[in-house]
Amino acid sequence: MSELVVLGFDKADEADAILNRLLTLEKEYLIDLEDAVVAVRDSGGKVRLKQSVNLTTMGATRGGLSGALWGSLVGLLFLNPLAGMVLGGAFGAGSGALAGSITDFGIDDNLIKKLAETIPVDSSALFLLVRKVQPEKVLEEFKGANARILRTSLSPEQETRLRTALSPKASSDAGTEIERGNTKPTV
Helix, strand or coil, rough: CCEEEEEEECCCCHHHHHHHHHHHHHHHEEEEEEEEEEEECCCCCCCCEEEECHHHHHHHHHHHHHHHHHHHHHHHHHCCCCHHHHHHHHHHHHHHHHHHHHHHCCCHHHHHHHHHCCCCCEEEEEEEEEEEEEHHHHHHHHHCCCCCEEECCCCCCHHHHHHHCCCCHHHHHHHHHCCCCCCCCCC
């Protein structure tokens, strides 16, 4: 089951930076993200959303390939597979793009818009839908990231661990523990 985590940041570019770090961790198989969205409220108060998965492009690509395949097969019947491939590809790309633009994937768009309207001007929020995670390693990577938890579907214990790791005090606590000779990470 996937877990929803929504983090708020004081600066407009912080959510993007954290998402980039998470994508690096995903390549190392430490976290599996189902969906991620960055919401940025600019100085004019307008909210911009950056989806991690562009469904319109993905639908156009899949539809184009499938349309080209089916078009060439139908074109074979009429002894003109090239024309069938071109026409089928164009029709498939168009219908795939349309289907992708109206499909909702991952995090509910209404929830994203509703929460994004609440963030302050010149700040950002990161919406994550997490399938699997290695919490010890991922939390260690983000100690002291100075983020606020806006919404989560985590258990109370998991939320407390996340809140502790993201607090600005977490990075200074880790340093004092190492100075005292305690090399165990405190999570």
